[in-house]
Amino acid sequence: MAEALQIRRRTPLRLWLSCGWLTVFFACAIFAGPLSPQDPLAQDLLFERLPPFWASGAEPGFWLGTDSLGRDVLSRMIHGARIAAIVALVAGFGACIIGTTLGLIAGYYRGWVDQIISRIVDVWMSFPAVLFAILLVAVIGTGLTSVIVAIVVIDWTRFCRVVRAETMAQSRMDYVDSARIAGFSRARTLFREVFPNVLPVIIAVLTLEMGIAVVVEAILSFVNLSISSDDPTWGGMISEGRLSIHQAWWVLVFPMITLFLTVLSFTQLGEALRERFDPVLR
Amino acid sequence: MSFLTIQDLDVRLRGSGQRLLRGVSLEVAQGQVHGLVGESGAGKSMIGKAILDVLPRSVEIAGGRITLGETDLTALPAKARRHELGQRTALIPQDPLTALNPARRIGGQITDRLTRVLGWGAARADARAVELLDEVQISDPARVMKSYPHELSGGMRQRVLIAAAFAAEPELIIADEPTTALDVTVQKQILKMIAAMQAAHNTTMLFVTHDLGVVARVCQRVSVLFAGHVVEDADIHTLLSVPGHPYSQALLSATPRYDDPRASLRPVPQSVIDATRAEAEAHDV
């Protein structure tokens, strides 16, 4: 009894910081237009490789400098956030819906359905994910939609595995038998009794998945397989910045820091949610 | 002359100050088995934890003394107390499943105390462990020493834990519901084993249980607890035949018994619960 009382929930600082950063991230994504000081696509060869605002030779209005074509780094990063956010949300939810549905069915109905789904997941997961993504985009063509499709096709297995395991654990609980004795159909029991109890885990994995989607998108842009290189993406900026690292380090470093912080925030939030919903700690 | 003495032990929740033990006093003579009975939340396990200095961090000792032989444990600095306890006490835990580390072989888990606390050599400790496993009637002790916990049945694991508890010849053993997780037929064997080992080693024992039937098997004296307060402290014959406190009486009538079904499983009257609670809370000033 006393041990139970000992567990007090505190929201750690890093969680607040993560939520704060993600708020900024999504705000940038939504209000990319009004927030950007410059047009992210406007090239101006007179202003190429301007340093960030604190260095000598900086120009007002170009806070984080410009790249080798004279495009404003800050504005491109803000617009890059929009693409990252679209990928995170659409790909994350897409993978979540497919994986969760299959996971629930496999974990609850078991038997041959489970056998088939589990085998597919096993085979799916034995491909190296990033290579698979590159191959897939190369086949179906570049573009935002292709990136999202690739991420969904690869990452639904993550949801499927976790949801299946949790559904199996929940199905062993007496309340599932209790619902059947009450006369509820199997399908109703799954969606009204089991699903709400699996939902917390799904939310936690979804958050983690969004961070992963952002990384995958950046990798695909880096190897030029995402959307057209004119459109600003973090991965594309890192890729371009790499070429002028000795002349203009800022073109590379700022998008990298942003990418790092965003993924870290998603991961932190996902871990915290997972911990909070862990049945052992609950 | 008592061996283990607890005087006015007061244990509270840190922060809220909620009382978990309210001035508990008891005396256990050397070589005796003393039972602590009560329902969940009565604080019976808390007493054992306070003695062994393993209270949860959310809980603190707010007052009272615990004396073991001539040593006042509560007066010792933490490190010296740990040393003293390591040398002189041992625990038989409730759940044989979680009390043994699943990743380590049985042998090492028995000899830990001997090699770490008493500084014995490995060969001597191993020989002693085999001897102990033999004493708790485990056939083929050498093989069991090399086994992992999951390879043993619940009853076997509990025997291993008993062997481990007696290994370093402690002066005091605290048994915390050691048979609650077991089937009745296994429970019978384990209780007999504990009683035999205790008698052979002349160990003083504090036996925590919720089951008056179990108390009757192993204990000479019993303290009945309610809301962290000792409502009655009597020898086992008196408690079971003419319990002095209304709560003890009610607890006895609530206990199911096949030999007298009509007189058992009687709900504890609310008036008794209220009166006993008032009595316990009268201690809080």
Added chain:
Amino acid sequence: MSEVLIAVRNLEVSLPDMAHKLPMGRAPMIHILKGLNFDVPRGSVIGIVGESGSGKSTLGRAILRLIEPTAGTVIFDDEDITHTREKSLRGFRQKAQMIFQDPLSSLNPRHTILGLIAAPLTLRMGRAEARTRAAEALEMVGLPANFARRYPHEISGGQRQRVGIARAIAQRPTFILADEIASGLDVSSQAVILSLLQDLVRDLGLTLAFISHDLSVVRRLCDRTIVMEGGKIVEDAGTAALFTRPSSDYTRALIDAIPLPVVDQLW
């Protein structure tokens, strides 16, 4: 209407043993119930006892068809319930109810107490009527009306077990299976819950199967007792006779192992 409410014939349950499954092959089967036969007369209270691994809980679940039997039949109220489709079990699902060992795991933590009792009723009646009947059931098990809106984790173990009972009786069943319903409780709550159940079964004229590891409790509650060991019935007799003249050695050993609250040097 026959005298026998439940007739169990040659009931067998085997489950695949996943722990010993070979990577590619089929898992070997563990035989949990090995051909059981017995009747439960209408209005009787029958005890099913045994130690862990005896198969008593599996038997309970097979009677309620929560587990599909490998062989054999269960006849409930003159109807074979083992060979019908789940969909045609509607009537059976209302007549046969279960109370679980662990009320915390049998009550979905995300519903209120009233919701938990009323939800199954909405299959057969309107929401308002279901809620009225759920409130009645709550009153019958002696829980105050203000418990209706609480959640399972907000009430004590004994109270949760009352909710479990209320949930079963709200269906107006003819049969209730109680699976170790008192084993997680303190003796005082145990006494309260068992007398409540006993009164309700008598007042409502129900048939009760009481699964327990505790023979003392069975002695107090049941007319007849079935003793199980290793998936088989080792003894099936009137409770009083079973305790005074057990015919099997196993039953005798089981009874002898119960620690009575009496000082007994010979035990």
